[in-house]
Amino acid sequence: MGLLTFSLGGIHPPENKISAGKKIESPGLPEIVTIPLAQHLGAPSKVVVARGDTVKTGQIIAEANGFVSTNIHSSVTGKVLKVDLFPDSSGYRRQAVQIQVEEDDWVEGIDLSDTLVKDFDKSQDEIRKIILNSGIVGLGGATFPSHVKLMTPKGKTAEYLIINGVECEPYLTADHALMLEKHDELIVGVRILMKGLGVEKAIIGIENNKPDAIKIMEKASAEFDSIVVKPLKVQYPQGGEKQLVQALLKREVPSGGLPIDVGVVAFNVGTVYASYLAVQKNRPLLERVVTVTGKSVKKPSNFLTRVGTPVSYLIEKAGGLPEDTAKVINGGPMMGKALSRLDVPIVKGSSGILLLMEEEAYRKETQSCIRCTKCVTVCPMGLEPYLLMTQAEKAMYEEMEGEKVMDCIECGSCVYTCPSSRPLLDYIRLGKGELGKILRARKAV
Amino acid sequence: MNKLVVSPSPHARSAESVPKLMYGVMISLIPALGVSIYFFGISVLIITAVSVLSCVLFEFLIQKYMLKGKPSHKDGSAILTGMLLAFTLPANLPVWIVIIGALVAIGVGKMTFGGLGNNIFNPALVGRVFLFISFPVAMTSWPEPLQRLKYINAETGATPLAVMKEGMGKQPVSEIMNELPGYLDMFIGKMMGSVGEVAAIALLIGLIYLLWKKIITWHIPVTILATVVVFTGILWLIDPESYADPLFHLLTGGLLLGAIYMATDYVTSPMTKKGMIIYAIFIGIITVLIRVFGAYPEGVQFAILIMNAFVPLLNKYIKPKRFGKEVKHG
Numbered sequence: 012m013g014l015l016t017f018s019l020g021g022i023h024p025p026e027n028k029i030s031a032g033k034k035i036e037s038p039g040l041p042e043i044v045t046i047p048l049a050q051h052l053g054a055p056s057k058v059v060v061a062r063g064d065t066v067k068t069g070q071i072i073a074e075a076n077g078f079v080s081t082n083i084h085s086s087v088t089g090k091v092l093k094v095d096l097f098p099d100s101s102g103y104r105r106q107a108v109q110i111q112v113e114e115d116d117w118v119e120g121i122d123l124s125d126t127l128v129k130d131f132d133k134s135q136d137e138i139r140k141i142i143l144n145s146g147i148v149g150l151g152g153a154t155f156p157s158h159v160k161l162m163t164p165k166g167k168t169a170e171y172l173i174i175n176g177v178e179c180e181p182y183l184t185a186d187h188a189l190m191l192e193k194h195d196e197l198i199v200g201v202r203i204l205m206k207g208l209g210v211e212k213a214i215i216g217i218e219n220n221k222p223d224a225i226k227i228m229e230k231a232s233a234e235f236d237s238i239v240v241k242p243l244k245v246q247y248p249q250g251g252e253k254q255l256v257q258a259l260l261k262r263e264v265p266s267g268g269l270p271i272d273v274g275v276v277a278f279n280v281g282t283v284y285a286s287y288l289a290v291q292k293n294r295p296l297l298e299r300v301v302t303v304t305g306k307s308v309k310k311p312s313n314f315l316t317r318v319g320t321p322v323s324y325l326i327e328k329a330g331g332l333p334e335d336t337a338k339v340i341n342g343g344p345m346m347g348k349a350l351s352r353l354d355v356p357i358v359k360g361s362s363g364i365l366l367l368m369e370e371e372a373y374r375k376e377t378q379s380c381i382r383c384t385k386c387v388t389v390c391p392m393g394l395e396p397y398l399l400m401t402q403a404e405k406a407m408y409e410e411m412e413g414e415k416v417m418d419c420i421e422c423g424s425c426v427y428t429c430p431s432s433r434p435l436l437d438y439i440r441l442g443k444g445e446l447g448k449i450l451r452a453r454k455a456v
Numbered sequence: 457m458n459k460l461v462v463s464p465s466p467h468a469r470s471a472e473s474v475p476k477l478m479y480g481v482m483i484s485l486i487p488a489l490g491v492s493i494y495f496f497g498i499s500v501l502i503i504t505a506v507s508v509l510s511c512v513l514f515e516f517l518i519q520k521y522m523l524k525g526k527p528s529h530k531d532g533s534a535i536l537t538g539m540l541l542a543f544t545l546p547a548n549l550p551v552w553i554v555i556i557g558a559l560v561a562i563g564v565g566k567m568t569f570g571g572l573g574n575n576i577f578n579p580a581l582v583g584r585v586f587l588f589i590s591f592p593v594a595m596t597s598w599p600e601p602l603q604r605l606k607y608i609n610a611e612t613g614a615t616p617l618a619v620m621k622e623g624m625g626k627q628p629v630s631e632i633m634n635e636l637p638g639y640l641d642m643f644i645g646k647m648m649g650s651v652g653e654v655a656a657i658a659l660l661i662g663l664i665y666l667l668w669k670k671i672i673t674w675h676i677p678v679t680i681l682a683t684v685v686v687f688t689g690i691l692w693l694i695d696p697e698s699y700a701d702p703l704f705h706l707l708t709g710g711l712l713l714g715a716i717y718m719a720t721d722y723v724t725s726p727m728t729k730k731g732m733i734i735y736a737i738f739i740g741i742i743t744v745l746i747r748v749f750g751a752y753p754e755g756v757q758f759a760i761l762i763m764n765a766f767v768p769l770l771n772k773y774i775k776p777k778r779f780g781k782e783v784k785h786g
């Protein structure tokens with residue numbers, strides 16, 4: 012039998028994992044951190060500190076505002092300079108708490124040692140509560156509050172916990188580094204989440220371009236029959252939840268549905284590690300591993316970075332901004348966002364900072380569609396990107412509904428592969444946005 | 457530092473490009489061209505050169521002076537159309553007829569629809585069929601192989617398919633076959649036929665190259681060939697003295713050239729795998745119907761053009777398998 016992978020579409024871009032094998036390091040503390048209140052999907056948190064307050068590392072500075080929301084903790088010790096609008100990675104100015112860093116004095120009761128704590132006696136409810144209180148969200152990039160995922164909706168049953176160790180984005184190595192260095196902690200985290208979710212089975216999916224991670228995770232999980240590691244064939248976008256569930260279990264999440272509809276809940280390895288720290292060490296989520304990389308970056312690194320650290324600070328620590336940098340991306344090359352400025356903060360969802368050189372930064376000139384079918388072939392959702400683009404160009408948004416445009420996961424595979432360099436996804440996003448308005452209006456009636 | 461470039465994701469592109477794909481197809485045509493030069497000599501070079509040059513020139517002129525659009529003659533598609541048009545012509549065709557063919561292929565087949573990507577019919581086949589209807593005599597006299605230095609003055613004869621059509625019903629197939637080249641000769645291309653269609657072996661090498669380079673997928677060519685084999689196979693099993701065997705059908709005429717190069721033209725073939733298979737099955741069936749029951753010895757060009765017309769319909773109604781619509785366990 013061949014290696015597992017998802018069945019529809021997919022591409023294999025150059026992996027460029029330049030920072031693979033680099034140990035997780037601390038870049039130190041910047042002078043000022045800026046911690047946005049909207050770092051997760053759902054309602055922004057409610058700020059509970061004010062200008063002039065002194066906060067400690069690990070102290071809650073904003074509270075969950077509703078069910079789909081979460082807490083935010085101070086990542087440093089210091090004085091609150093301002094609660095105001097600051098530019099974030101989207102380029103917009105949003106509410107954030109700016110703190111002048113003084114020292115690193117953690118809140119009482121947080122275990123800062125590195126000792127592995129294997130046993131836990133927390134109940135399912137306690138685990139869920141700790142996850143919420145610790146501000147844990149999906150660290151793979153979706154930043155969906157994790158406690159919500161642990162609450163299985165009525166009428167659905169969770170059967171499997173799936174751990175996403177795929178890291179299919181080229182260049183990024185944060186999850187890889189975490190698996191290599193924190194494998195035992197991760198397995199404890201998996202057990203905690205299994206209990207929190209109430210399932211008996213967990214599968215860890217890792218692409219086989221990380222054989223060292225597969226081996227080490229297999230070893231770490233060997234004593235638990237309920238946890239299996241499954242190597243996957245390298246294929247983008249395997250880290251997409253729907254693709255990963257299908258690759259591992261041959262179950263297709265229905266159109267418009269969630270993995271829980273087929274009995275699955277998926278967490279990224281970063282989230283698992285954060286859950287371990289929260290439950291076993293009482294440590295809230297206030298730092299994460301961020302890959303800083305690029306072909307001309309002097310010191311490609313995996314930095315354990317405090318939330319709120321400016322991107323420019325991390326780039327300095329990775330050897331400075333190379334002369335030939337033309338584009339800086341928050342995330343990977345396929346789904347990451349290009350930054351318009353470098354003083355924006357690292358947030359819970361930042362998995363990497365990628366610096367592209369002049370020759371990689373620009374798009375090629377658009378040509379007419381030659382109907383080569385390549386975009387259709389690679390689309391992991393079975394859509395017809397060329398058609399969606401034409402429809403969006405002609406403002407045929409209602410027709411796009413029938414063509415399932417809302418299923419598009421914005422993976423970019425179609426654009427990557429198009430020989431005519433057509434901006435397919437730009438138009439698909441436009442169509443999704445416009446159709447979304449129509450659908451909401453329809454619901455409101 | 458200058459201003460940062462900001463654009464929506466993805467930020468990575470494959471190395472694919474239209475010229476690269478077009479040149480890939482041209483490379484795959486080299487074996488067929490080589491064999492053709494070996495058997496028909498200098499005339500092949502003349503026909504091909506004239507066809508390619510006129511296609512590129514017409515594309516350039518029409519773009520520049522009539523459509524006033526971006527010049528597209530450099531994307532390689534006109535060169536490819538020129539090569540493919542030449543491949544469907546007899547090697548002894550006079551230059552001026554070739555030029556007319558190129559004008560119709562580019563002018564009518566491609567540009568009236570708005571250029572590359574918008575045409576409904578395969579341009580090379582539009583040119584070829586126009587010539588076939590306008591110059592029926594010149595388009596059905598074929599030079600015999602191995603007169604390498606002769607061009608319009610070459611000795612001519614009929615293609616195996618024409619001989620078969622002529623004889624069918626009047627004499628048993630086995631007798632007709634005796635008048636024709638053996639299968640080995642047909643396989644290597646030593647028979648009468650259009651410039652690029654004679655050498656089965658060279659076309660199959662081209663097919664393997666196209667598949668290997670992922671320029672095309674197997675769906676269209678393999679389905680057409682399989683359909684022809686099955687259909688002619690059934691007829692042959694019913695009565696081997698009235699109908700030629702499947703191998704004869706595979707090796708003669710423009711079937712391989714059509715299945716591998718004409719029916720797979722990106723612009724004029726369906727956008728989904730399912731659509732491709734339906735399209736290809738019909739091309740196979742229509743080809744055999746024309747060859748065996750129709751008025752012409754060869755039907756593959758007509759079959760492809762007819763099915764080209766159905767492609768918009770196939771694209772509208774045949775959708776790819778969507779993710780998550782239904783759960784199928786494999």
Ligand code: SF4
Nearest residue numbers: 390419420422423425
């Ligand atoms: S971006 Fe959307 S349309 Fe394009 S390949 Fe990905 S899922 Fe398909």
Ligand code: SF4
Nearest residue numbers: 380381383384386429
């Ligand atoms: S990949 Fe590009 S050229 Fe090919 S069909 Fe899709 S949009 Fe058209």
